[in-house]
Amino acid sequence: MTQVQFTLNLDDLKDEVMNSNLTAVAKSALVLVMNEMMEKERDEYLKADAYERTDSRMDYRNGYYERELLLSIGRVTLRVLRTRNGDFSPSLFEKYSRADQSFVLAMLEMVVSGVSTRKVKKVVEELCGESVSKSLVSSLTAQLDPIVSEWANRPLDAADYSYVYADAMYIKVREDHRVVSKAVYIAIAINGENQREVIGFKVASSETFEAWRDFFKSLKDRGLRSPNLIVSDAHEGLKKAIQTEFVGTSWQRCLVHFKRNILATVAQKDKKELAMGIKRIFAVLKPEDAREEKERFVDRCMEEGRFGKAVQILEEGFDDAIQYLNEPEETHPFIRSTNHLERLNSEVRRRGKVIRIFPNQPSAYRLIGAVLMDYEKTFSRRLLWERKRNRKETKQVD
Structure with missing residues (x-):
């Protein structure tokens, strides 16, 4: 009978196994393969077969212990091989650790994106066939604390910040068994x-002069210099x-808020006429033209008595x-109102809507901070006025 020999690349095999979409039917086969991989890896570490006497031997076999591993097909139990001095460690679990970290990060991303802990539980159960508690999901989000704080x-x-925009929004937080309103300064x-x-x-108990002053002081303590405009x-x-x-x-x-305040003083039938008059005032490029x-x-208005x-x-x-x-x-379209800050507030509200009531103030700070970080990373881009200026300069050169 002809014997066929082949060389098995363990690194490639581990990659294929760990990244495959195997079904539950293959779970037992997967356990055999992984156990064999660890056996082969221990042999290579020891540099000696069982009962072999050799000067190159690094250590001696010392049985095994069982360890569970959570994979995409579910939980499996492996035989983790040991050596006498305990220095040997299978590389399989190092890769598992990285996969586990990615899994945790994926769960955190779901929470930050506005997915409730209940839905995160369901997703994990669908993917892994394992149940996780709401408290576990909540405790995992605490890993965001040092990141958000930094x-x-x-x-x-x-x-140098030429223009600064400031606004406050309100959230509900549980405090001493009561639901209270908190101000979020951004x-x-x-x-x-x-x-x-x-x-x-900042998350504070109320929107007051003292709270705003403390907020601005904290920005200055971090190095913010006086801008041209707030x-x-x-x-x-x-x-x-x-x-x-x-x-x-x-x-x-804020020009948008200012116009709303003015329009709120007249009846609905007069709003259109008043809005047209106000629009002409601010549809100019110079302060003196606006005054005229x-x-x-x-x-x-004085002549008509209206x-x-x-x-x-x-x-x-x-x-x-x-x-x-x-x-x-x-810069005028970008600095005359707080519209884009209002849109950011709306994004925070949208992602926090699934929570409705934050369990405590630290959890509110954690989630809102993570949302703001994500929003800045996703939507931070060079503003339109620079492109407009570049086009104008190019046209002048031509």
Whole structure:
């Protein structure tokens, strides 16, 4: 009878086994192969066959112990071989450790993306045939703490931030067996490379001057220098904190919020007419042009005896609402409102919607921080005004 000899590449075999889509029917065969792989690996380590006397022998066989391994086809029990001095360790479990880490990271990614712990449990059971508790999924998310903390407290002195946007949103948190409202402060900025960057966030008990001031102090302690402009709504505590902590910085009142405040003073039938008049005021490129348009609008309203309350709000907030006109023209669409920060808040709400009520404040900080990190990584890109400026410069050269 002819004997056929072949060489088995153990590394290739391990890769094929660990990355395959084997079914449960092949589980027993898989166990035999893995056990044989570890047996062969121990032989190579010892440099001697069983009962062989040789000067090159590294150690002696010392039986085995059983160890479970969780794979995509389910849980298997392997015979892990031992040596007398205990220095031998099969490489199979090193690869398993890396696979296990990837599995944990995948679970964390599901949670950050807004998948509930209940759904994560179901996914794991479908993939692995194993049940995991909600408490296990929750404990795994705690691994995000050092990552989020390092990112949230990174230094800010390496970049110049010309424009900073600040806003607060609200979440529900369980505290002492009660459900309470918490304020989440978020600040984003435009860095020297014209990219939006989340520079800070904080979960606090309320939205007050003191809380905003502490938030801005923490940004300054991390190296934030006074920007040209800070854009926000007209919350009194926020305004006062900006004036206190950033002397010499202009405050831009969010134009979208400002227009809404003005339009809220008139009946529905008059909103369209009023909106058209306000639009003409801010559809300019220079502060002086905006003032001229505003004066014409006010004079017309006074003659007609209409929109008294709207005119009052316009006059009181006008100067704060046109500060963006002192900046380069190409930046105007990006710095006159907090719209993109509002969109970021909406993304945080969307991903946190499956939780509804955070179990405690640290869990809220953890998840919101992870969402902000993910959003920044995914959507951080050079802003449009640089492309517009480059096209304009190219046209001038041509």
